[in-house]
Amino acid sequence: MGQSDSTGPDREALRIQGSILDPTTSLYDLPAHFDRMRTLYEQRRSLGLFHIDPSRNTNLEAIYGWQFYDTLLERFARRLEALRGSLLSEQCLVALDGVHSDKFLLIVPETLSGQNVRADSLHEMAEVLRPYLRAHMTEERLGVGSACETGLGYALIVGTPFRRFERLVYQAVEEARLMSTRREEAQRARDIAELRRILADESIDTLFQSIVRLDDSQIIGFEALSRGPRRTALEAPAVLFNLSSELGVERELDRLCHEKALRRARVLGADQLLFLNSIPATLLDPAWQALPVARQALGRAAGSVVLEITERSVHEQPEELADALERLRGLGFRVSIDDIGTGAASFPFINRIKPDFTKLDVSLVRGIDRSLIQQEVLRSLIELCSKAEATVIAEGIETREELEVLREHGVQFGQGFYFSHPTRALPALTSSTARGD
Secondary structure (H helix, E strand, O other): OHHHHHHHHHHHHHHHHHHHEOOOOOOEEHHHHHHHHHHHHHHHOOEEEEEEEOOOOOOHHHHHOHHHHHHHHHHHHHHHHOOEOOOEOOOOEEEEOOOOOOOEEEEEOEOOOOOEOOHHHHHHHHHHHHHHHHHHHHHOOOOOHHHHOOEEEEEEEOOOOOOOHHHHHHHHHHHHHHHHHHHHHHHHHHHHHHHHHHHHHOOOEEEEEEEEEOOOOOEEEEEEEEEOOOOOOOOOHHHHHHHHHHHOOHHHHHHHHHHHHHHHHHHOOOOOEEEEEOOHHHHOOHHHHHOHHHHHHHOOOOOOEEEEEEHHHOOOOHHHHHHHHHHHHHHOOEEEEEEEOOOOOOHHHHHHHOOOEEEEOHHHHOOHHHOHHHHHHHHHHHHHHHHOOOEEEEOOOOOHHHHHHHHHOOOOEEOOOOOOOOEOOOOOOOHHHOOOO
16 A cells, blocks of 8 residues: 555656656756746846747658657757857756647846846847757758758747736747747748749759769769759758649659759760659659650660659559559669658558669668667668669768678668769769779
8 A cells, every 4th residue: 555655646746747848858848947937037027038940931840750850859959958058048948839849948037148138139149049050950961951940039028017927928939939930931932932933944953972882882873963042941852842842833843853954964874873853743644754854864775764752752642653653664764762761661562663772761871880770670671672672772871880881781882971972063984983992
């Protein structure tokens, strides 16, 4: 009986803690900070509050998956906590705008110099915070360009003694959230206008990254990587295609990317493979096969153009997509499934279409020399791909150690910064363009 009594309150305490503590970021929800905030407010008579959205209007979770996004949020939380004593006061509080939320709150009781917070000092803090937060997202190397800039709004918690403190706080949260939303809406309008201009002016840029044999670093082909205009929010393909999908012009954009890539790749030799990233909507369109861009692709040496789709996209009309890929392979195209290892594609789908190539996701390759779990997953995937008669390509190789582990496990081909960075000009097709040490 005594043991039951003692564990009961403990369980209740854990239940209550779980309702206010986010397990991903190890941050508490806003109400958990009310007592401390009230004390600071009574001392200062005003508090600053920042509302921060790491993903802004770019749905990073949908693009990269929830596992990666959770890791990103955890690192972002640590970055915010590191603000104390550097850009913000030591007494700054970091909270979540709701447990399991991906929106963060900073409560600032004073300026870095110890002065009371006012509207003008909040504005100055925001101007300092924006580049700091942008730099963090850039360091994550998400491939989403300047769209990594976070949503940031702020408000002053101040009022008369006759108003309940909690209501003052939630009013400030809403004001800060609305400020961030208005900035997002204005940016979205600019992005939409920019996308329409891109399509009208055909202002898509194409980069190429070499794909090499791992045993001797000889180049076998290139992946064409499309980019929007440089130094704009739409430079990143993930953001570019996310917006085009929302506006219903993704097929038009995909065809433009194909056309630009094929035009730039005319210098490739007949034995060089060209990997073209494609979306299912394009490949499912019967009219696509009759378009000039498709005829141009088929004009290359038979089997030299590889249509690449992501593992995450195969759940979109899987039966129709499998039929379309079979028809396209009958016309002379090869097929590759990208991002293998994210767990999105079904093994029966891979076995049915029997792609010519499968590309291991960067998350599996990165640091594989230090992870026995990743190596075990790699062995399973190689066995699966072998049964499907698919050649394995490892993406994102950055170190000699990663390369050695991949070689030892029988991976034949790869790409990544260890060999070459994406470039606008196709490099000379010699072994000197890849590292052979």
